[in-house]
Amino acid sequence: MKVVNLRKEGWKREPELVRIKNRGQGLESKFAQSVLEIIENVRNYGDSAVFSYAKKFDKVDLTPENVKVSDKEVEEAFKKVPKEVVEALKFAVERVEKFHQHQKENSYFVTEPGIVLGQKVTPLEKVGVYVPGGKAAYPSSVVMNVVPAKVAGVERVVMITPAVGSLEINPYTLVAAKLSGVDEIYRVGGAHGVAAIAFGTETIPKVDKIVGPGNIFVALAKKFLFGTVDIDMVAGPSEILVIADETANPDWVATDLLSQAEHDELAGAFLVTHDNRIAEETVKAVHEKLKRLKRKEIAEKSIENFGTVFLTRDVYHSCQVANEIAPEHLEVATKEPFALLDYIKHAGAIFLGHHTCESLGDYVLGPNHVLPTGGSARFFSPLGVYDFVKRSSVLYVSQEGFNRVSGPARELAECEGLEAHRLAVEVREAIKLVAKSLERV
Amino acid sequence: MKVVNLRKEGWKREPELVRIKNRGQGLESKFAQSVLEIIENVRNYGDSAVFSYAKKFDKVDLTPENVKVSDKEVEEAFKKVPKEVVEALKFAVERVEKFHQHQKENSYFVTEPGIVLGQKVTPLEKVGVYVPGGKAAYPSSVVMNVVPAKVAGVERVVMITPAVGSLEINPYTLVAAKLSGVDEIYRVGGAHGVAAIAFGTETIPKVDKIVGPGNIFVALAKKFLFGTVDIDMVAGPSEILVIADETANPDWVATDLLSQAEHDELAGAFLVTHDNRIAEETVKAVHEKLKRLKRKEIAEKSIENFGTVFLTRDVYHSCQVANEIAPEHLEVATKEPFALLDYIKHAGAIFLGHHTCESLGDYVLGPNHVLPTGGSARFFSPLGVYDFVKRSSVLYVSQEGFNRVSGPARELAECEGLEAHRLAVEVREAIKLVAKSLERV
Known part of the structure; x- marks a missing residue:
């Protein structure tokens, strides 16, 4: 791990901090053209385009008859998943819900007199949840994406996940889907799968919003289809920042840093501390533990790319550094973590105290583990029920209410040169208007 | 106006309804490459790229010294705007706020015992508001974009609006900006202006979110920069749908339809009614009033493109048709409009009753006039205070709380093959773990 001293004037311009701060700015436009082409083809040719991309990219023969996962397959999946895992997933679903x-x-x-104004909150009707395929399955991610939609009252939650090489879908994924309340599952994925649920095809329903993580093709397809459907945030590599004081346990902190590093070679693991001993011992513990991890190679590269210790003046300075980085996960491993809560402005999730390790939050505590990455915690929020409802303004005026506000409305329509807007007010205030024109005579 | 009869089986497949339903699906990828290039250049070359694009597209010489609008210019603007307009804008700001x-x-x-979970709501720090330039100014749009940000508690609201041909900015825009609480104004626009506030340059600050309407270049730039910053919804041409029964006033309804049609040749004006007389008389009134409008040519083309009357069986059927179209503005011009509120699922704003014309809402009632278009009312909401805050999850467990949830967390980490996630739990439950391994012996 790199150690960077920020105990100096102009620490915000320190190159390593700036590099980390700008980690999320990639545009990734090199695949743009091929993704746009896939989208266009799915829009124009529906199922036949989707099935031919599935053949090409996923090496699987889809038909209108087999694209949907049957109830029987889901039942079978329950036989393949250990009972303890089913129980743990139920525990997670219950707490998240x-x-x-x-x-x-x-x-x-x-x-107010003669006026009623408000907003009507309505659940989205149909939501699509993307779940990556392949051998590694992340059932917890299914839970986190689906449960908020069901709590919001979404009628149809449609899951898509690619069948790769064979028609089989990972049983952990199917069990998590069933326990979370998914209504339908289609074995399609990639940019073509995303386009399929954005537009709808002969066999795959059109949804109103698409959530869930995916590779760069999935991410680009979602971005390009934003507007045709709503999407969740743009997901990047995972990251953790730990603020530690002298009461922190270097062993615990090191394990938490590694629990991000093992995700992805581009994952970020940052320690911010004013305590030199904690810094040294944590770095040592990271390197020792690293060697013994099964996912050693990934974690090693991640620590090499983004593993950094920032040395600060005190806990308040540490909070400022954390705000500059705006991490996805922020652990506050200090003696009085609640005392710092007001100072923390930008983080996806804030884990307070020594026992609150990120992996508890990832799985079972209840708040969502779908969180803004790459510094976007400055403006994005955790996935939540609010992502699965929309609002409609509601406005009502009686004749009395109308009279109270019509004058300035007419004035502004006039000044913007929108004549029919003005007329729409004037036809309704005929009596007042006659009075006004008399005045002008 | 076209008249389309939906009093039949399979009315949802009626081609004219389907065409209108799909009105928002354009991808507009033909300018993608040039917008991506502008973004890249602004990111790499900052001010010098922004100023050279301003010279090329807006025919104006910008410098680090003149790009920011001075307080004096804003003061001068107040001398150029009629007193009544200033008063009307103040009235609007006050009600919107x-x-x-x-x-x-x-x-x-x-x-719960040993556990605290929550969400911390924090205003965004810096927000950019795009205001289109040119001769026509829409001060009401400035009010609607800025006020919710200030109510949310945003510290710095940065407005950008292009100076075109000369350095002067429309005084109505400046007055509305000042009254709404804008903190800084820069005379840049287009895709280069959007990129400038997304990345920040030597003279223009980086913001966290960009809102406000613009042309296709502005819209594409916002879309491509989604993730680097947050953006508001993707805005399309404006539209109105009126549900009318026999108590509606055809003259009033016609004026309301025209108040959308006058906005844009691609604006939509839809009447949905079960009453043949209302349909006929409204169509007649539209065509008569149309001839006398100053913006006749725009309104005529709009009515030709999208002006449609849908004939339904009853008011409930009318609500279903409205839901299919999911209009930006929905007027319910019926005897008992509140009786239908539950049946209306998809609309940006719902105007209830004969007196509640859309233009009152556009200017002074209080709810936002920035609303989802093109059918995106299925999933987007009006602009609001909620668009200018973000949430951070907050999690805390004591040793007791930890013990209550750690088992299933360990189980799930194990099943997902994330070893360090499991270890992060295990290092903290050393005692429990020893007990567990003894059990296993």
């Missing part, structure tokens, strides 16, 4: 219930929003209105 | 105050959200938390 319980926490997300608190995010439900009411429609509301306010009144 | 009052309504949006109700959208503020609290941070919240929930507890």
Whole structure:
């Protein structure tokens, strides 16, 4: 791990900090043209385009008859997954559901004489959840993407996940889908799968929003289809930043740093501390533990690319550094973590105290583990129930209410040169208008 | 206006309805390459790229000294705008602010033994508001984009608007900006202006989110920069749908339809009614009023392209048709409009009753007039305070709380093959773990 001293004037311009701060700015336009072409073909040719891309990219023969996963396959999956895992998933679903219930929003209105104004909150009708295929399955990710949609009241949650090489879908994925409340599953993926649920095909339904992680083709397809459907945030490599003081346990902190590093060669693991001993011992522990990990090669590259210790003046300075980086996961491994909560402005999730390790939050605590990466915690939020509802404004005026506001509306329509806007007000205020023109005579 | 009869089986497949339903699906990829190039250049060369694009596209000589609008210019603007307009804008700002105050959200938390979970709500730090340049100014649009950001608590609202041909900015825009609480104004626009505030340059600050309408170049730049910054929805041509029963006033309805048609040749104006007389008289009134409008040519083309009357069986059928179209503005010009509120699922804003014309909402009622277009009311919401805050999850467990949830977390980490995730739990449950391994012996 690199050690970077920020105990100096102009620390915000320190090149290593700036490099990390700008980690999320990639545009990745080199695949843009091929993804746009896939989207166009799926839009124009529906199933036949989707099935031919599945043949080409995923080496699988899809038909209108086999593209949808049957109830029987889901039942079979339950026989293949160990009972303890099913129980652990049920535990997770229950806790995630319980926490997300608190995010439900009411429609509301306010009144004044002759006027009622408000917003009506309505669940989205149909949501698509993308789940990556392949041998590694992340059932916890299925839970985190699906449960908030069901809590919001979404009627149809449609999961897509690519069958690769054979028609079989990972049983862990199917079990998690069933336990989370997925309504339908289609074995398609990639940019063509995303385009299929964005436009709808002969066999695959059109949805209103697409969420869930995927590779660069999936991410680009979602971005290009933003507007045709809504999408969740743009996901990048995972990252953790730990603020530690002298009370932290270097062994625990090191394991937490590695639990991000093992995800991805581009994952970020940052330690921010004013305590030199903690810095040294943590770095040592990281390198020792690293050697023994099964996913050693990935974790090693990640630590090499982005593993950094920032030395600060005190915990408040550490919070400032954390805000500059705006990490996805932020652990506050200090004696009085709640004392720092106001100072932390930008982080996807804030884990307070020595026992609150990120992996508890990843799986079972309840808040969502789909979080903004690459510094986008400055403006994006964790996935939540609020992502699966939309609002409609509601406006009502009586004749009395109308009279109270019509004058300035007419004035502004006039000044913007929008004549029919003005006329729409004037036809309704005929009596007042006659009075006004008399005045002008 | 076309008249389309939907009083039949399979009305959802009626070609004219399907055409209107699919109105928002354009991808507009033909300018993609040039916009990507502009973005790349601004990212790499900052001000010098921005100023050279301003010279090329807007015929204006910008320098680090003149790019920012001075306080003096804003003061001067107030002398050029009629007093009544200033007063009307103040009235609008006050009402918009009052309504949006109700959208503020609290941070919240929930507890259980040894566990605290919640979300911290934080305003975005810096927001960019795009305001189109040119001779026509829409000060109401400035109000609607800026006020929710200020209500949310955004510290720096940075407006950009292109100076075209000369350095002068429309005084109505400047007055509206000042009254709404804009903090800084830069006279740049186009894709290069958007890229400038997304990345920041030597003279123009980097923001966290960009909102506001613009031409196709601005829209594409925002879309491509989504992720680097957050953006608001993708705006398309404006549209209105009126549900009318026999109590509607055809003259009023016609004016409301025209108040959308006058915006844009691609604007949509739809009447949905079960009453033949209302249909006939409204069509007649539209064509008569059309001839007398100053913006006749635009309105005529719009009515030709998208002006449609849908004949339905009853008001409930009318609501279904409205839901299929998911219009930006929906007027319910019926005897008992509140009786239909539950049936309306998809609309940006719902105007209830005969007096509630859309142009009142556009200017002064209080709810936002930045609304989802092109059918995206299925999943997007009006611009609001919620667009200018972000959430961070907050998690805390004590040793007790940790013990209550650590088992299933370990199980799931194990099943996903993420060893360090499992270790992060295990190092903290050393005691429990020893017990568990003894059990296994």
